[in-house]
Structures are given as C-alpha cells and as structure tokens.
C-alpha cells in the first residue's frame with residue numbers, strides 16, 4: 497500500500513509528488529506513456545514560476561512588454577526595462593519535473609488510467625485500467641477534465657475557454673514584445689497573443705465556449721496579421737477551466753492544478769497558482785499523516801490555505817473577467833480612448849503577470865482614469881452580475 501497516489505503526471509501532480517516524496521511513499525499514475533505530451537500550454541511564465549517549478553527549462557525568449565490592440569486596431573505599447581516573462585517549452589518543463597519527482601523518491605506508473613476510487617477500511621482503492629492500487633490518500637492532479645474532481649458533487653468550473661495556437665516560421669521585428677489583441681472579431685471572451693522567439697512566432701488565442709471552436713478565429717488572425725502564408729511548425733489546442741467556488745478536498749482526497757480550477761481567470765495562467773498551492777497541499781498532507789486524520793474536515797484546511805494565498809487573485813480575477821466579457825467592442829474601444837496612457841504605463845511597468853487583477857485594479861484606482869471610466873465600468877458591473 498502507498499501513502500499517497502497522485503492521479504496525473506502533469507506539472508501540478510509532479511510538483512506535489514516532489515514535495516511529498518522525501519517523507520512518504522508516493523506513486524504518480526499517468527494515462528500517457530511518458531510525461532509532457534500532448535502540450536496544451538503557451539509556456540509564458542514569470543521568474544517566480546521557474547523558481548517554483550524547481551527545474552531550469554531552456555528559455556526560448558525573454559519578454560519585456562506588450563502591445564495591446566483594441567478592436568478598432570489602435571494599440572497601447574507597454575514596455576518595461578525589466579523582463580516581465582519568459583517563454584519556455586512546456587514539454588521540456590514537464591519532463592524535467594517528472595524526473596525531479598523521481599529524484600525525490602516518487603515512482604511513476606505510466607499508461608495507467610484512473611477510473612474511480614472507493615474508500616473502505618481506512619484506505620483508498622484506486623480503480624485503474626491496470627488494476628487496483630491501494631493508498632492512504634490520493635491527490636487529484638488530473639487536469640481540466642478531472643475525474644477525481646467529479647467525485648465531489650457539484651464541483652464543475654464556472655466555465656471553460658478553448659485555446660488553439662501554432663508556432664509559425666516568422667521572425668518578428670521586435671523580439672521583446674508580445675502582441676495581445678482583444679475584441680469579438682479576434683478572440684471573443686478572451687484575447688489572442690503573438691509571442692516572438694527567434695525565427696519562430698507563437699500565435700494563439702482562446703475563446704469563450706459559446707463561440708465555438710477557436711480554430712476558425714486563428715485562421716482569421718493569421719490572415720489579419722499577414723502571417724497566413726508562413727509555415728506552421730507545430731500546433732496545439734486545449735481547454736482552460738475558469739471560475740467557480742470549487743471544493744478542493746474530500747475524505748482522503750485533495751485536488752490541485754486545473755483539477756482544482758486553480759487558474760488565473762484573466763490570463764488563463766495555471767502554473768503559478770498550482771505550484772503555490774502545492775506547498776499548502778504538502779503542509780496539509782503532513783498534518784493529516786501526523787494526526788492520522790484524513791477526513792474531509794481535517795483536509796478542509798487546504799482550501800483555507802489556498803484561499804489565503806492565491807484565492808484573492810482567482811476570485812477577483814473572475815469578477816473582472818465577467819466585466820470584460822460583458823463589454824461590447826465599442827466599449828473596449830472607449831477604454832482605449834479615455835485611458836490615461838502615462839499612468840497606465842507606469843502601473844504596468846511595475847506590475848507582474850502573476851497578479852493581473854492587481855494591475856487592472858490599480859489602473860482603475862488612478863483618479864483620472866477612474867473618473868473617465870466610471871460610467872462604462874458601472875454598466876459592465878451591473879451586466880456582469882446578471
């Protein structure tokens with residue numbers, strides 16, 4: 497019998513396994529035959545995320561700012577002297593994190609699919625397509641389509657956005673800046689990105705579920721930006737769970753990562769909240785073993801710890817997202833017209849991609865911007881509450 501079985505060998509599962517394996521017998525089960533595939537990520541992360549990952553993936557490019565394009569085609573350039581983000585290869589990061597978990601003592605069992613689990617006689621029986629596995633407790637790190645989260649009733653995310661992206665053979669003139677585009681014709685309900693890295697550019701977007709598959713929008717974006725003739729080197733797609741008050745604990749079960757809906761609603765970034773939550777999870781698991789109490793009540797402290805740490809960004813970010821998605825293109829253009837460029841630039845210069853809601857709220861608190869935006873934001877707030 498294992499102390500802990502982690503369901504899902506993605507970054508969240510392997511981070512949790514790395515933290516626990518020194519102390520406990522940890523087995524990670526993963527449905528694929530190896531880590532890291534398929535890639536469902538842009539790989540745009542902060543220095544904090546690299547540090548939290550515990551590994552050093554190759555940095556494909558360093559980014560210093562963004563050009564934000566509004567629906568009317570006009571843009572605001574925000575460029576910092578410090579690097580704001582780096583682009584990495586998620587396949588490499590996932591592979592390195594799996595190896596690090598093994599170095600820490602965790603075992604991996606690949607090509608093994610979790611179907612369900614049951615609790616009897618003070619243990620969990622994990623039912624997989626390769627037979628039953630016994631454990632004292634389990635960690636659900638099985639991503640956006642989590643079956644482990646499904647065992648906790650009424651526990652779906654508020655919504656999903658769908659993403660698609662392609663690496664194309666095109667060298668961007670400015671290698672330091674990302675182009676971000678908003679608007680219903682480009683990426684309804686989210687945004688698009690063009691991220692340079694040498695001879696290639698990573699172009700992608702997400703859309704809200706109700707607008708259908710995003711592939712058609714990507715085709716349009718490539719055409720609009722004059723990149724439609726470029727060779728497509730690779731292509732990825734995926735889903736991002738967003739929002740909602742999910743319960744992340746049950747008897748002998750804790751959830752982490754996309755399975756726990758630990759994703760920033762404004763940016764879709766899931767790695768930073770997942771990695772930070774892994775520390776709260778490890779602390780909670782240690783206490784459960786010390787007290788020999790794996791009840792839902794004992795494990796509920798994990799939910800409180802996460803809420804205290806990353807919860808504010810996730811809940812505030814979701815409220816801001818709802819305001820954003822309720823705005824029409826003319827309203828978004830109005831933001832461009834009336835925003836105070838200089839104060840916005842200075843706020844964004846000091847900001848971090850890990851706290852996007854802080855940036856937006858600081859901009860809204862700027863007295864000049866606030867005064868001009870107030871009527872528009874009031875309308876959006878009312879609509880977002882419906």
Ligand SMILES: Cc1cc2nc3c(=O)[nH]c(=O)nc-3n(C[C@H](O)[C@H](O)[C@H](O)COP(=O)(O)OP(=O)(O)OC[C@H]3O[C@@H](n4cnc5c(N)ncnc54)[C@H](O)[C@@H]3O)c2cc1C
Nearest residue numbers: 504506507508527538539540610639659734753754766767
């Ligand atoms: C298009 C797109 C772009 C993104 N870009 C970024 C970005 O730039 N930066 C960022 O921080 N985040 C980004 N994200 C989000 C990020 O990729 C996720 O938040 C992150 O992968 C979550 O990690 P995880 O370990 O929780 O889940 P996953 O990475 O999905 O790993 C879960 C693992 O569990 C396995 N699994 C699932 N079900 C079972 C089962 N029943 N049995 C066994 N194994 C199972 C899966 O095969 C998978 O390997 C992006 C997402 C998308 C879709």
